Amino acid sequence: MTSVAGKYGSPMRSGYNAAKLAAHGYYDSLREEVSSKGIGLTLIVPGTVWTNVSLNVLRDDGSLYNRMAPFLESGMAPADCARRILTAVQAASRKC
Numbered sequence: 001m002t003s004v005a006g007k008y009g010s011p012m013r014s015g016y017n018a019a020k021l022a023a024h025g026y027y028d029s030l031r032e033e034v035s036s037k038g039i040g041l042t043l044i045v046p047g048t049v050w051t052n053v054s055l056n057v058l059r060d061d062g063s064l065y066n067r068m069a070p071f072l073e074s075g076m077a078p079a080d081c082a083r084r085i086l087t088a089v090q091a092a093s094r095k096c
Contacts, residue, residue: 001044001085002027011056012065032095042088043095048075 001069004015024043031041054069088096
């Protein structure tokens with residue numbers, strides 16, 4: 001599972017964005033490596049999902065941000081995201 005954050009930067013999330021970009025590249029490469037063995041791989045790349053992840057973001061001074069980021073409040077419900085993932089995996093989609 002990666003995130004659109006691996007494609008688009010956002011403030012206070014440079015480490016998160018970099019990790020998601022690396023995961024995206026890793027899974028795209030892994031898919032090619034294992035496809036000849038009949039192994040499929042669905043890359044999950046959700047947009048904004050409502051989570052409390054921003055509560056644990058560290059500020060420049062090391063203190064916790066401890067607030068919900070406004071863009072996360074309008075994100076997709078986790079249950080909706082899970083349903084989309086299940087549908088994509090069952091359909092053997094390359095990306096979701």
